[in-house]
Amino acid sequence: MTLIKNLTLAGVMLSAPASAYDIQHLEPLSWWVGMQNPELQLMIHGDDIGQLTPVIDYPGVTLDAIHRVENDNYLFVDLTIDEQTQPGSLTIDFNRDGQTELSYDYPLNSRRDGSAQREGFGPEDVIYLITPDRFANGNTDNDSVEAMKEPINREYKGGRHGGDLEGIIQHLDYLESLGVTQMWLNPVLENDMDRYSYHGYSTTDYYRIDPRYGSNEDYRRLSRQAQKHGVGLVKDIILNHIGSEHYWMEDMPTPDWINHGGEFVETTHRREALHDPHAVESDVKAFTDGWFVKTMPDLNQRNPFLANYLIQNSIWWVEYADLTGIRLDTYSYPDKGFLSDYTRRVMAEYPDLGLVGEEWSHNPAIVAYWQKGTERHDDYQSYIPSMFDFPLQNALVNALNNEETWGTGLRELYQSIANDFLYGNPYQLGIFADNHDMTRIYTALNEDYALYKMAMKYILTTRGIPQLFYGTEILMSHPGTDDHTIIRSDFPGGWQDDKSNAFTGDGLTEQQLNAQSLVTDILNWRQTASAIHNGKLTHYAPTDGTYTYFRHNDEQTVMVILNKNDESVTVDTGRFHEVIGDKTTARPVLGGEPVALDQGIVIQAKSARIFEVE
Template identity: 60%
Template structure:
């Protein structure tokens, strides 16, 4: 790796009383660190730049006597690994809840030794979906036009209940056996790559599960915030930026726990910080990842986040990493992105953030009545705020995700508004993310329960009466929308204007919002009509961006139309035109 230093955490009874020794060309023990827990020893190795892959033994000694030994392997890197290309605006990300997508291997639904078994009748239980289920349906994902897969966390979550969501890690280096194995995760990555699909791993730096093995024997007294006792976070992320904030408010936000079963990690401890940094780098290298998505980004220590992103980007300059900062204030969201103008001397190497401000503006724009301050104007205002971001074209845009009501439900199951929303997400600036099942109108009517929002994808289980994969039992509407996604996503792949181009937009007028995506080779015009009736759009105003185009192709219908003096735009619709 670029960083020649490697820190090993060693855990064994009274291991701190020993002295480690090794003999391997190119590897030296630079120092050894101990904590207030004699069951831990931290070995700091220095690796020469020409060190060879191989296996060596670390002996733990009392004087001349070896009391224990461990065989350690330095693995070879794949060619050009450091130069891997991360996900980008050329991609569309498919967000999957692994437990709820497809059950490819029923034999691992319940595992001896793990606390929670399968219970498909429980909305918060484990339903049996796994990595094999994703592998088995890669053809479907490819056919639909998705080019990246972001799964909710796949690390071991050996919790008593609600372990399916994955956000209570109990082992950072082990894929949960109910999903498969580390080797199967690599197989997924390799087979996905063979179909032009990258894998994005969901990373949790802020907290662990209360059943993590650390909690039974903490590496040090300060490993967990608040002395290892539950004290809730305030969720007041604004305190980090508030010029009038008191220190105690900042501490309560950063150091507080989400819930009693999610102990909050103290990343100010340099040993823990190194562990988390090395773990993320190891997974990128081992599983050949195309990116990372970081859960609850701002809840971790700020200086740690700066160091974590810096070291990852030093190893993989072209990787993409997106942080989740659930704020609808673009000034707060943009703070974390590299290149943004900040109110402090905080250094960020984070390439991307989730665009929550645009998500809420999109819903407001489509559901609130038109006025001087509401309607499509809100969508326009969201993009007009892009000046606060270091790179707005590298934001992840979405209509919904795994933590909120599905977009079809947010729009009261209005099919026209749904198509407008998804047309916007898939053609605006940034990297689109689509939650699994959106392409077949999955919804959560009458509830915001996460177990219902993350319902099973139909067809992922052998006894399902309908299937999103084959189309069996789907309604006409579902088949229509699936075709809509397939057409738009596969066209998007070949559109340089959408995947690489700039965006120019016009202030909304008369219930219409018009924007253009363009490169030297291609121009695309997108028209959103919020009105309940057909509305004429005079084209004279758009002469500059039309750039002399006389005809255009409707991307969704392949119909060729003449660009005369005006266009008639259907009620509550999005028209996507490839200018010719």
């Protein structure tokens, strides 16, 4: 009998003596009673397993259908789990000619109380993005794993550096003190690739945490420990592609499981084809069916068994690890109809789950198309509550770098926000100054600390859900290169021999400490700022190199003023009477004396100030 690694995480396989059959994968690894959708489809993989007939006898569970496919090594089995079903061990017998060849005990678990009503993330949160291999090495015993292809090599920029889940667990107090309330980890599923596997975007097992990060139980422990620090866990999930070392590439369930028959054909990346009223279908397919690179085979979500597999996998991880959210990689690249079904089914199970998609386009119309509630040019249905606001990120960098003219500078930021009429809900957009795939903000601003402070104050007070990339708070930078392996450099203090330590502040420069203190102060103030959580945004068109906007509700009014000039300016607040009304005082959030509004407000050169108006 062969007992493959996955099965040790789930039930027990019991084989009849001298059986010629075994089960190499049975997924999902387990399930739960009381789910909103009572249907479950099992994917069973093993040599000639398609020759057998599954039989079950468990109160409340019915076997609805057995699907045999072209590859005799796969079975797909449809179950219905009645709402009155009790948790326990569901025995599946695999028979041939009336003889039981092997049996498998499949776990049916009970859900935690309130699982379906879990809270996701929203504008009251700040999401901290971590590349796990580069954050902190908490367990040196898993730096290299004998059975896996790529060992540790911290001296190589693109190698495994040893960061792991234990390292994150050991520094949850840092995240709490910083003031973040959610953490998004770049993918932590198994990536058993020959090289460049550290980034996590080449999945080779959808149900196994990469052992160089830890175990499935370590991931669940991270979630539980993070909750004690007031931090939710957001999982990075890739629906579009797998790693070329995934076992599917050696033993595909069906010939159409991978686009282009498993042969590399590069995507055009022309996402506009999905929306272009003049486009031809061949251009659409060239975008959606093409591969990123040869090592990332492109999945065909039009295959109903694969579609079910991917949807159930996401639900499994939410339930298993008690997640608060999912970040969906390369959102527009999978099949469009599948994305509608995926978002509908996931949100039906967890109506308040955080779900955010990556559509890297600077065109707000293309990003807005995917968000729930957007008025579209067609009858497409989407249920995803949030998308990352790449147009705003691009506008922020340009606004701070470009000269103040009639059409450039702060006007670019104003114009980006003015496009909010396109979105179903702009307040639910994910906003950010940088992330793991782009130039870090301090580098993008040419290491101008004054502009960096303006960027941080803006991104943490405007509408949306802020995301902060690890190290941004200590001015991590990469002048002279945009190599992603350098952008994702090791966080100082995560390794025992580091010369500086951002967790304690030891060895950081004065400017780094000031930046860290600035971000910490804003984030901790932000946790109690109701106007930032649920207030309306009202802004005034930029004039003379300044830009003013308000976040306001019935409880609080927050005013933010950006001054890009090389000299201080006095801002006449009379222009803002529609929002200020009869309020008389502006109290600086980050220190300083209150200012009488009727006297004008002085804003120093190249700076931003945050006030509570009373």
